[in-house]
Amino acid sequence: MPCRQAVLKCGGFGSIIGPAAIHFARICVMTSAVRAIPGESGWPIIGHSLRYIKNCNQLYDEMYAKYGAVYYNDFLMIRNIHLFSPAGNEFVLLDREGNFSSRLAWNIPLEKLFPNGLMLRDGEDHKFHRRLMAAPFKRAALAAYVDAMNPDIDSVTTIWGRRADFLFYPAIKQLTLGLAAKIFLGETLASDADTVNQAFVDLVAASLVLVRYPLPGTPYQRGLRGRRLLETYFRARIPGKRQSPDSDMFAEICRAQTESGESFSAEDIVDHMIFLMMAAHDTTTSSLSSVCYALAQNPEWQARIRADIDRLGGDRLHYDDMDEFTAAGLVLKEALRLYPPLPTIPRAAVRDCHFDDYRIEKGSIVTVSPYFTHRLPEIWTRPDEFDPERFGKARAEHNRHRFAWIPFGGGAHKCLGLNFAELQVKLVLFYLLRKYELAVVPGYKMPYRPSPIGRPGDGLPLILKPLS
Ligand code: HEM
Structure with a gap:
């Protein structure tokens, strides 16, 4: 089995000695022997697709043991080159040399559903759209969302405690969908509730299927129908939202302008809103499930979060309190390390390039893996243990390489909603831990399904014991 220590050395020069050295190193690489990337194709046509869907993390561990930190697999006749090291993450995500396209890679699963x-944008086009999309994530906007979310999370978490056979995952999905309606759309979805909710649920479900052909009655066809319904829903409301003083994300995006007065077209707004809801939803439910599972197994961390709640005082958690809610922040970081919602991040090579002495051909899909780098023993002390203190100031293990901890990706496409996600997770923990002791039955181990977005395979039966 290749030594995991080699992973750090392999390609590590980029992060250590900067762009000039990279240029020099590239010349050396071009004049030294170019190695063929090892790997295997799997079954005819489907390649390793079924194994990826069943448990991609298991597949990664097995391939790494055979081939090391750079190898290839085939998925549905598409060659995937995996770079499984912090240096590989940096090479791909920072993409200093302009080797990669996010659009071409994400188009494969998402083009029809989330165009x-x-x-799904690159270069200058991406920069322009990202700048305009910053409006709903500014400080004042985030503070308003926090105020709006407090009462809903308070009341829904109270109801959870009355339920027999409580399953956390479907419950948190429902809660975050309701919050999305309010924060993203500015609606309680009273009249459209069922159709709009269902359309969105169908659309997200369709992005997770293997057979992407709209045969009647299939989840994919339902997803495309859902998309059409959502397009109509958003389009009809854009003129009103552009004029409104509302503080929801939809209104912020409709009103967003560059310094030179450019704004989004109606088509852009529809595409961004539908994509945004997808990007926010399953990732946050995934994180909250992992956080609560980890807390149920580590009551001492529940006690630390409760101590912060007591210190903060008050019945509501405000935006300005968030930085002081430190234990919850550490727990979230650690849960995202152990269970990153996106187990892999893909890019498409738009030109031939080299990583170390490996040649990557134009047209290949290159993936990096948060899951894999989050468990490297050279970076993380006892990597399989839940130990949030590793992110504390004294140890700061994540700073051992700036691309060692990448649940939110990195570089130009780094998650735009990371602060919003943290606020939402902290709010849910604030209300849950004020009311309940979280537990699981003795010996319970969450059956984790890592792909395409991590989730508990059994819905996560969490026990909520009311605090006296
Ligand atoms: C814990 C929760 C979340 C995780 C783990 C997560 C993870 C990620 C990752 C890994 C990427 C980069 C993908 C790539 O480079 O190809 C990304 C991008 C993105 N995320 Fe998140 N995300 C989360 C929550 C959210 C939320 C709540 C929102 C919106 C409110 C959001 C909006 C976005 C957007 C718009 C992008 C695209 C950024 C770009 O391409 O410039 N995410 N997210």
Whole structure:
């Protein structure tokens, strides 16, 4: 089995000695022997697709053991080159040399369902759209969302405690969908509730299927129908939202302008809104499930979060309190390390390039893996253990390489919603831990399904014991 220590050395020069050295190193690489990337294709046509869907993390561990930190697999006749090291993450995500396209890679699963979303754009076009999309994520906007979310999270978490056979995952999905309606759309969805919710649920479900052909009655066809319904829903409301003083994300995006007065077209707004809801939803439910599972197994961290709640005082958690809610922040970081919602991040090579002495051909899909680098023993002390203190100031293990901890990606496409996600997770923890002790039955181990977005395979049966 290749030594995991080699992973750090392999290609590590980029992060250590900067662009001039990279240029020099590239010349050396071009004049030294170019190695063929090792790997295997798997079954005819489907390649390793089924194994990826079943448990991609298991597949990665197995391939790494055979081939090391750079190898290839085939998925549905598409060659995937995996670079599994912090240096590989930096090479791909920072993309200093302009080797990669996010659009071409994400178009493969998402083009029909989420066309022109931010992740499906490149270069100057991406920069322009990202700048305009910053409006709903500014400080004042975030503070308003926090105020709006407090009462809903308070009341829904109270109801959870009355339920028998409580399953956390479907419950948190429902809660975050309701919050998305309010924060993203500025609606309680009273009249359209069922159709709009269902359309969105169908659309997200369709992005997770393997067979992407709209045969009647298939999830993919339902997803495309859902998309059409959502397009109509958003389009009809754009003129009103552009004029409104509303503080929801939809209104912020409709009103967003560059310094030179450019704004989004109606088509852009529809595409961004639908993409944004998808990008926010399953990732946040995934994180909250992992956080609550980890807390149920580590009551001492529940106690630390409760101590912060007591210190902060008050019945509501305000935006200005968030930085002081430190234990919850550490727990979230650690849960995202162990269970990153996106187990892999893909890019398409738009030109031939080299990583170390490996040649990557134009047209290949190149993936990096948050899951894999989050468990490297040279970076993380006892990597399989839940130990949030590793992110504390004293140890700061994540700073051992700036691309060692990448649940939100990095570079130009780094998650735009990371602060919003943290606020939402902290709010849910604030209300849950004021009311309940979280537990699981003795010996319970969450059956984790890592792909395409991580989730508990059994819905996560969480026990909520009311605090006296
Ligand atoms: C814990 C929760 C979340 C995780 C782990 C997560 C993860 C990620 C990752 C890994 C990427 C980069 C993908 C790539 O480089 O190809 C990304 C991009 C993005 N995320 Fe998140 N995300 C989360 C929550 C959210 C939320 C709540 C929102 C919106 C409110 C959001 C909006 C976006 C957007 C718009 C992009 C595209 C950015 C771009 O291409 O410039 N995400 N996210």
